[in-house]
Amino acid sequence: MKTASPFLELDDAPRVTVTFDGMPLSLPEGANLAATLLAAGVEVFRHTPVSGAPRAPFCMMGACFDCLVEIDGVVRQACMIEVSDGLKISKPHEAQDDPA
């Protein structure tokens, strides 16, 4: 997955484990969640409630709300969150039981 990412990551920071839709990902601790999910190869962050179209980060500054994800039952902007160990992230309103 990592090599397939359209993004390249310059920094080398200590990593922690989070899950996205149940899939474990190793992300740099304290990094911007939206940026680091993109770098990890996550392409679709959510589907729109209107047509089900796929969406991913667009503005990276908290204005467009296209990077919405669900964490602990709350829908939040991934670009306004820092990575911490154990985050369970899913597409909003598409949460499945964690296979783990």
Place this chain on the structure above:
Amino acid sequence: MTRRDLVTIGAGPAGMAAAAKAAGLGLSVTVLDEQPRPGGQIYRDVDRAAPLRGDILGPDYAHGASLTAGLRQDGIDHVPGAVVWAIEEGFRISYTRDGQGAQIMADRVLLATGALERPMPVPGWTLPGVMAAGAGQILLKQSGVLARRAVLVGSGPLLYLIAAQMVRAGTPPAAMVETQTRSDITRAMRHLGGAMRGWRYLAKGLKLLAEITRAGVPRYTAARDIAIEGTDRAEAVCFTRRGRTHRLACDTVFLHHGVVPNTQAARSLGVTHRWSTAQGCFVPSVDDWGETDVPGVFIAGDGAGIGGAGVAEIAGRLSALKLAEQAGRLSTSERDRQAAPLRTAMLREMAVRPFLDAAYPPCAEALLPADSTIVCRCEEVTAGDIRSYAGLGCLGPNQTKAFGRAGMGPCQGRYCGLSVTALLAEANGQTPDETGHYRIRPPLKPVTLGELAGMETASQNAAE
């Protein structure tokens, strides 16, 4: 509840410079900022990123560290991670931090909320892999994340800056698709004399262009009929140029055709906004200190009209002078004496704008998009939908909400407001001022019941 002489919203160049100056003049200042670290978007995360990749980002970026240093002084309480969602008379400011609501009172408020990318609705702009060019720069500044195979699309100096930074980082863009034409540049030449006073910016622009050319990045100017292809994500940029059709395969598309003031907070306070023909957007009405027609509400930086980081920094200091005068900390004559050199510097910083505005106009087809193009990203309302509402008698942006929910999604019209005004104005034969803009009300950002419930204790304390 805490009451401060001044609360500044935003910790970009305007907010940081204003806070430092105001605190230096004896005001108690709180800076509320959404980001975890100061800098705004232009100097995003500068304290952490400049030492890591200052060579890629350049000296103008590193300059931001002098402003973040100014925040670390007595008299300034910098509150990072604070998402402001209401500013009420008096002034009572409500915000969320760490999942908890909070409030603070201020005698005066300075809005330093900066700019947003001008919306660039072209076919396919909602696909994953399509981002604002500013977002591409934020990825690089804050996170050291670079797009491997990107095409930059649109017009304006920011495109050259990000392209040059990508070159320096070793991942040059696959191509640049630019919408400005030779006649735009010809028209801009009459402003060149005036722009020479801002020669430093012109020299920087030429240097960036040289870096891009030397790296062999293909540039396609005068591009039209731009569309992004892809089913689940962006796969290619298509356009025509001099009658020929081009298709450039890519993974990432960065769109940009200028920035516009972020007016959400100012509008929610009832500040008057007027259409600026030169900038092609609404700007708040402010005096030459940044004070609005709502007493005690000031705006500095790009939020008051686009001028860039240099102008924002000076504007912040000018606002601080009048704020200090109103608070009784500075005589009128001393205020004016300190303002004089700032105004001279401001003129120099502004000198290049008329040339840039003429040379890199917004992309016309994205100002009035084709019927099938989505303009409201949140509610997926197309340009054709807006035109059909006009045909049914819809006169203003607020009515479009009732017709089809445009502007009612979580972004609250930030990325469709200007498009909806332009489409309605065109369809109804009105000016943008006659058509108007969405009415903006709190909450400015979504707030949860849990965050509201957490505020109870603070409010009780205030009532006592």
